[in-house]
Amino acid sequence: MAASSLSRAVRHVVLVVFVLLMIYPLLWMLVSSFKPSNLILSQTGLFPAEITLENYADGWDALGSPFSLFLGNSLLIGVGSVIGNLFSCSLTAYALARLNFRMSKVYLALTLMTIMLPFHVLVIPQYILFAELGWINTYIPLLLPKFLATDAVFIFLMVQFIRSLPRELDQAAMIDGAGPFRIFWSVILPLMQPALITTTIFTFIWTWNDYFGPLLYLTRTELYTVPVALKSLVDTETQSGIGTMFAMSLLSLVPIVLFFVFAQRYIIKGIATTGIK
Amino acid sequence: MMTLTSSKDTGRRVRGAPAAAGVKPPRGRAKPSGGTRGQGLVAHVFLLPWMIGMVAVTAGPLIASAVLAFTDYDLLSPPQFIGLDNFVRMAGDERFWAAVRVTLVYVLVSVPLQLGFALFLAVVLDKGLRGLSLYRSAFYLPSLLGGSVAIAILWRQIFGENGLVNHVLGWFGLELGSWLQDPSLALSTLVVLNVWTFGSPMVIFLAGLRQIPEELYEASMIDGAGRVRRFWSITIPLLTPIIFLNLVLQMISAFQAFTQAHVVSGGSGGPLDSTLFYTLYIYQRGFVNFDMGYASAMAWVLLLVIAAATAANFIVSRRWVYYGDE
Numbered sequence: 001m002a003a004s005s006l007s008r009a010v011r012h013v014v015l016v017v018f019v020l021l022m023i024y025p026l027l028w029m030l031v032s033s034f035k036p037s038n039l040i041l042s043q044t045g046l047f048p049a050e051i052t053l054e055n056y057a058d059g060w061d062a063l064g065s066p067f068s069l070f071l072g073n074s075l076l077i078g079v080g081s082v083i084g085n086l087f088s089c090s091l092t093a094y095a096l097a098r099l100n101f102r103m104s105k106v107y108l109a110l111t112l113m114t115i116m117l118p119f120h121v122l123v124i125p126q127y128i129l130f131a132e133l134g135w136i137n138t139y140i141p142l143l144l145p146k147f148l149a150t151d152a153v154f155i156f157l158m159v160q161f162i163r164s165l166p167r168e169l170d171q172a173a174m175i176d177g178a179g180p181f182r183i184f185w186s187v188i189l190p191l192m193q194p195a196l197i198t199t200t201i202f203t204f205i206w207t208w209n210d211y212f213g214p215l216l217y218l219t220r221t222e223l224y225t226v227p228v229a230l231k232s233l234v235d236t237e238t239q240s241g242i243g244t245m246f247a248m249s250l251l252s253l254v255p256i257v258l259f260f261v262f263a264q265r266y267i268i269k270g271i272a273t274t275g276i277k
Numbered sequence: 278m279m280t281l282t283s284s285k286d287t288g289r290r291v292r293g294a295p296a297a298a299g300v301k302p303p304r305g306r307a308k309p310s311g312g313t314r315g316q317g318l319v320a321h322v323f324l325l326p327w328m329i330g331m332v333a334v335t336a337g338p339l340i341a342s343a344v345l346a347f348t349d350y351d352l353l354s355p356p357q358f359i360g361l362d363n364f365v366r367m368a369g370d371e372r373f374w375a376a377v378r379v380t381l382v383y384v385l386v387s388v389p390l391q392l393g394f395a396l397f398l399a400v401v402l403d404k405g406l407r408g409l410s411l412y413r414s415a416f417y418l419p420s421l422l423g424g425s426v427a428i429a430i431l432w433r434q435i436f437g438e439n440g441l442v443n444h445v446l447g448w449f450g451l452e453l454g455s456w457l458q459d460p461s462l463a464l465s466t467l468v469v470l471n472v473w474t475f476g477s478p479m480v481i482f483l484a485g486l487r488q489i490p491e492e493l494y495e496a497s498m499i500d501g502a503g504r505v506r507r508f509w510s511i512t513i514p515l516l517t518p519i520i521f522l523n524l525v526l527q528m529i530s531a532f533q534a535f536t537q538a539h540v541v542s543g544g545s546g547g548p549l550d551s552t553l554f555y556t557l558y559i560y561q562r563g564f565v566n567f568d569m570g571y572a573s574a575m576a577w578v579l580l581l582v583i584a585a586a587t588a589a590n591f592i593v594s595r596r597w598v599y600y601g602d603e
Contacts, residue, residue, distance in 0.1 A: 148330025
């Protein structure tokens with residue numbers, strides 16, 4: 001008994017040390033964002049000698065347009081992407097998981113293969129196509145693919161989920177005279193809620209963090225999403241100072257942390273079942 | 278599985294004999310969910326968005342980039358077919374080889390380290406330790422944040438000349454300059470960043486550890502096996518499928534790392550190309566120099582390398598991954 005409680009204590013010590021190491025940089029950034037810029041690097045502790053909101057005020061207006069604009073742009077793309085993925089991936093997953101047709105296995109295999117495909121193999125022709133269509137400096141290249149079921153991970157997640165639902169439910173509805181659309185809408189979709197929530201969370205967080213897409217397609221400052229706006233703060237670092245960068249960086253993480261706090265159960269389950277990051 | 282095949286059979290039979298419309302298929306074989314006809318048409322209505330996406334956003338561009346790989350194309354004048362020139366140029370391009378080296382070092386160092394930490398902490402966390410979910414959350418949070426520009430900005434400061442890391446090293450009398458400006462150290466900051474996101478493989482490991490039957494541990498304890506022995510003889514062998522899954526997933530994602538290198542190095546991949554990730558070099562060639570043919574050729578090489586590495590993993594896995602007694 002003594003040995004086991006000792007080993008328990010050792011395990012807690014190991015874990016606490018690791019947690020502190022992992023989280024310290026984040027806490028330091030949080031605290032630093034409230035310190036005057038010139039004190040940030042000289043003070044490495046978590047208790048600021050002087051608290052100021054100056055960094056937030058400066059950072060908010062550092063790029064000519066208020067930071068709320070970039071937050072709004074990111075929110076718009078995030079919400080649009082979530083709607084797109086929920087719509088297109090659930091339709092696709094239902095057809096692949098439940099309908100009987102000759103190509104269903106081939107289609108599923110194709111979808112799974114696209115998960116492995118590196119983004120960079122597709123992005124050059126995509127860019128050329130979208131540029132030809134005059135869609136540079138619009139949100140279409142960022143949003144349209146989401147409405148076309150191109151995030152195969154979520155199709156996979158939903159197919160797995162639908163397969164776990166008892167087929168008797170569909171059959172009962174069919175005996176009641178419901179067709180495939182009715183069954184999808186009234187039976188399957190309501191039952192898929194956990195998979196839809198997981199899709200919502202990850203789609204939002206990924207598009208919120210996405211840097212490459214906006215970097216390619218958005219060149220006008222007023223269209224910037226938060227990540228590209230932050231990058232241009234870095235490019236003007238000497239004028240803006242560390243404090244403002246930290247303050248705006250921290251703001252950019254708030255939505256993710258909120259999701260993390262309130263939807264953790266779904267996040268943990270999502271990773272454990274599909275391996276998404 | 279059974280219901281799927283049987284309903285398919287019925288569907289085919291009826292479709293093959295439309296004249297026998299009045300003849301009911303044998304009772305009990307016709308599944309209501311399958312209907313008496315295939316659902317090809319309905320299915321394709323459901324699949325319409327997916328099919329458009331597959332053709333226009335995935336398969337089309339995939340083929341187009343394969344074609345562009347054999348051309349010289351700057352977006353302004355039409356593509357010129359140049360055969361294998363892009364690949365020949367690659368072989369003689371020092372920056373290409375620098376990118377290959379940087380990416381391989383990054384994958385081969387950061388992925389094993391990341392998985393090592395993930396496995397170690399999953400094992401320490403397993404077995405109903407009080408506060409498990411709290412620890413798990415704390416370890417997982419960096420995985421959600423690690424891909425963001427905000428964290429890359431934080432990293433620039435932590436590893437800067439007067440950053441946190443140098444401050445701590447100062448306690449031990451070590452004096453270093455900015456890690457980001459030192460060609461021999463810059464890449465290690467990005468390795469550390471990737472290791473920092475060990476939380477997501479750790480969560481997968483934890484789920485895997487739950488699957489290992491407790492009886493095995495009890496039986497081995499009766500046989501007198503110690504903790505270390507149990508870890509190597511039970512935990513590790515039974516966890517090999519999960520280790521394999523994590524290895525493949527993390528490797529594929531490490532090959533494609535971009536954001537952090539772009540932000541930390543200010544887009545250059547410097548100093549002296551020491552953080553020139555392969556994807557960053559593709560970006561520079563394609564979207565800074567508008568050398569679209571060359572960038573496409575590079576992207577295809579990346580695709581083939583990832584495919585080969587994944588295939589190699591699968592082949593080697595037969596030797597070390599344990600899938601029960603089937």
